[in-house]
Amino acid sequence: MNPVGKPGKTGSLMPVEAALARLLEMAEASRIFERERLPLAQAQGRVLAEDLLSTLDLPPWPNSAMDGYALRMADWTGEPLTVSQKIFAGQAPAPLEPGTCARIFTGAPVPAGADCVEMQENADVQADERVRFTEVMTPGQNIRPQGQETTVGELILSAGTRLGPIEQGLAASLGCAELDVIRKVRVAVLSTGDELIEPGQALGPGQIYNSNRVLLCSWLQRLGCEVIDAGILPDNLETTRARLGELKDVDLILSTGGVSVGEADFLGIALREEGELTLWKLAIKPGKPLTFGHFRGVPVIGLPGNPASTLVTFALLARPYLLRRQGVQDVEPLNVQVPAGFDWPQAGNRREYLRGRLENGRAIIYRNQSSGVLRSAAWADGLVEVLEGRTLVQGDSVNFIPLSEVLG
Ligand code: AMP
Numbered sequence: 001m002n003p004v005g006k007p008g009k010t011g012s013l014m015p016v017e018a019a020l021a022r023l024l025e026m027a028e029a030s031r032i033f034e035r036e037r038l039p040l041a042q043a044q045g046r047v048l049a050e051d052l053l054s055t056l057d058l059p060p061w062p063n064s065a066m067d068g069y070a071l072r073m074a075d076w077t078g079e080p081l082t083v084s085q086k087i088f089a090g091q092a093p094a095p096l097e098p099g100t101c102a103r104i105f106t107g108a109p110v111p112a113g114a115d116c117v118e119m120q121e122n123a124d125v126q127a128d129e130r131v132r133f134t135e136v137m138t139p140g141q142n143i144r145p146q147g148q149e150t151t152v153g154e155l156i157l158s159a160g161t162r163l164g165p166i167e168q169g170l171a172a173s174l175g176c177a178e179l180d181v182i183r184k185v186r187v188a189v190l191s192t193g194d195e196l197i198e199p200g201q202a203l204g205p206g207q208i209y210n211s212n213r214v215l216l217c218s219w220l221q222r223l224g225c226e227v228i229d230a231g232i233l234p235d236n237l238e239t240t241r242a243r244l245g246e247l248k249d250v251d252l253i254l255s256t257g258g259v260s261v262g263e264a265d266f267l268g269i270a271l272r273e274e275g276e277l278t279l280w281k282l283a284i285k286p287g288k289p290l291t292f293g294h295f296r297g298v299p300v301i302g303l304p305g306n307p308a309s310t311l312v313t314f315a316l317l318a319r320p321y322l323l324r325r326q327g328v329q330d331v332e333p334l335n336v337q338v339p340a341g342f343d344w345p346q347a348g349n350r351r352e353y354l355r356g357r358l359e360n361g362r363a364i365i366y367r368n369q370s371s372g373v374l375r376s377a378a379w380a381d382g383l384v385e386v387l388e389g390r391t392l393v394q395g396d397s398v399n400f401i402p403l404s405e406v407l408g
């Protein structure tokens, strides 16, 4: 259990990597180990619960990489060879008759006794249907040897691997019909704010539509979580307490808004009363305030309410936390170094994640980087990282984190 945190002093901002390290530690301490067995096709987005070892050699037998002819090198004298059998993929061939060749197609087992496959383009079929091989051949050519991809007992996918189409395909190639995965993380999503109403209703004075709810709910679904949509929480302590209390059976309460030590910080008050609260002022822009705590033992992450801040802090902090709770080790998104296609003359004291795009190999940024502007992220295909204290001129190298890296 971590001690009750205090708001950081002005100017003492917590670096992003320190916040991430703390969150991952806490995720590690509350790892989910319960598992379920799923049909392979349903394992998409889930996390493998135990190492997957190969129970097969792949390929299980040597097979042809080409349409052509299988022969024994020693039989090749320059004279044409008789075709003694025809082998299609899916057939089990007889051993190669000495002194002959076999017509063979891609993926078909190479017959015992043959040690090379010549592609059909280099074979001259004679009038008498014998085949003359004109090019120099080498032993093993065009044969995919048994076990070239894997051999029995080899580790193929480690526990903690996230499963996607490639991993599912690989498991299928080994004959796995089902996989043991970590059960879904149950995440309750709460949007806080008296000003929020749901799309579909008429907008009254002072009201805005709730964009974070659907943003987080659909994102969490893509991450393989079970989403409990807990709706909008008004800025009111009684209701906050009561609603948090209803969310007992979840692994995480994920809220947005109301974390900015303002007067309407009812979530913070409720956590201080009946759990614990760490309020971080992060050196991140957008998204300075972030809370982590517990309410009656249930972990709570409170993201800032401005939609672009919600997006950035979810992508960089909450997403890795959720993955680590399922045992995923590799939780940080890939990033690439690209030249900046813009100037950044004013150094900031927070690390900026600008919504940007790659154009002609350079990162360019959306014209309005306000934390309230979600459109910036819809325009973007990545986050351009500008480190604290850094200025840039065009051509300087920056980190670019593709949004596709964090959205799934
Ligand atoms: P707060 O953190 O509650 O002070 O909110 C910061 C800003 O984000 C305010 O302008 C809120 O109106 C806005 N905001 C908070 N939650 C949402 C939400 N779910 N959808 C859209 N905007 C929000």
Ligand code: MG
Residues within 6 Å of the ligand: 192, 193, 194, 257, 258, 264, 305
């Ligand atoms: Mg609010």
